[in-house]
Amino acid sequence: MNITRRSSMGAAFGALGFAALPGLARAQAAFPDQPIRMIVPFAAGGPADLIARVTARVMSERLGKPIVVEARAGAGGAIGVDAAAKSRPDGHTIVMASSGAIVILPHLQASMPYDVQRDLAPITQVLAVPQIIAIAPGLGPKNLAELVAMAKARPGALSFGSAGVGSSLHMAGELLKIRAGIDIVHIPYRGAAPAVTDLLAGRIQVLAADVPALLPHVRAGSVPALAVTSAERLSILPDLPTAIEAGVPDMISETWYGLLGPSGIPADRLATLARAAQEALRDPQTRDALIAQGGRVVGSNPDDFAGFIRQTSATWRDVVRTNNIKLD
Incomplete structure (x- = not known):
């Protein structure tokens, strides 16, 4: 009788253990499970730093973890982007990069410490100025x-x-x-x-x-x-025509800012980061602060941002080649 009771209890505990496994797996897969580091590849106090801090405020609320903004300036933004590209691809390190280090510098320098297509995972385009x-x-x-x-x-x-x-x-x-x-x-x-x-x-x-x-x-x-040089007129300067309206075709040029991480971030974590960023960009206080920088708030998904990067990279590659531009 005692043996039977012990066996029954063991089976019950075993069943409870197996029943708890899905919950255990969910707990282990929780993301983020630590503060997120957002690298800004420019000096503190500049436009990129402001854009990062404004965006991080609501992102942190949505993710339930602090976002620590860290300045890693130098080489036109390449040092900070490289630090993000070489970080662990677990979603806890991202970078608020600008267009220069992503779609311009790679066509001007003979060698870069990172390959944009190979080493970086686009999350969302934040702002276009x-x-x-x-x-x-x-x-x-x-x-x-x-x-x-x-x-x-x-x-x-x-x-x-x-x-x-x-x-x-x-x-x-x-x-x-x-x-x-x-x-x-x-x-x-x-x-x-x-x-x-x-x-x-x-x-x-x-x-x-x-x-x-x-x-x-x-x-x-x-x-x-x-x-x-935008596709549409700016709300803060409604009487100023676009260059296209003024007779120069395809004259679109913007300094843009976007969030990227190292390649290899699991798809579900990438989606979580993108969703938090998009929610931040829909926040009225965040939007007002970003629009005050003279820009257009975007909030694209990772696939659209990746396509935009490829497109604008090709544009600036052609400009560099056509005008034979070289770094001093």
């Missing part, structure tokens, strides 16, 4: 068509500034040269701020700069803005 095409005060043209006509009449006489060779501002100017069929001379600066200063002083004639860099001057009337 177009450029404003502006000219020096007193230059004369009242619209982009008149600027193009001036440049064609005086090949090589006009100059455009940028934040440095290979920057998104530089590439916007090079794309304008191709799309409009004009010859204007590139003048690189160490950042957008000195380029804006020289535009105001008339030392350069043209500048295509991200919206936040030029917006205060455009609103103050200190520089003439001719067009914006």
Whole structure:
């Protein structure tokens, strides 16, 4: 009798053990099970840092774990992106990358520490910030068509500034040269701020700069803005036409920011991260803060973001080859 009772109890405990296995598996598969590290490949306090922190706030709430924003600046964003690409692919390390390190630098440098297609897993595109095409005060043209006509009449006489060779501002100017069929001379600066200063002083004639860099001057009337390089007009500058509306076909150039992780993140974890990011981007407070940066909030899924990366990478590859652009 005792043996029978012990056997029955053992069987019962065994059954309970097997019944508990699914619950145990779910507990082991819970994600995230620790704080998430969000690398920002630029210095703290800049646009990428702000975008990361604004997005991380609601993402953290949705995921139920803290998101620690970590600055890893250098090499135009490549150092931080490389750190993310080489991290453990468990979903606990992601990077708020910008377009430069993902779709521009790989076509300008002979060797990169990472391969975008092989080493990175797109999660979602967060924000796209177009450029404003502006000219020096007193230059004369009242619209982009008149600027193009001036440049064609005086090949090589006009100059455009940028934040440095290979920057998104530089590439916007090079794309304008191709799309409009004009010859204007590139003048690189160490950042957008000195380029804006020289535009105001008339030392350069043209500048295509991200919206936040030029917006205060455009609103103050200190520089003439001719067009914006997005597909649609901006809500914060509704009277400013797009470059396409102004007569330059396919003139779309944006500095974009997006979340990526190392390749190999399990599909369910990638989907969880994308869903949390998309929910954050639907949050009104988050959207308002991002739109204030002069951008368009996106929130794409991983497959669409991957396709967008391939498409824009091909565009900038062709610009680099056509204009024979090389890093100094």
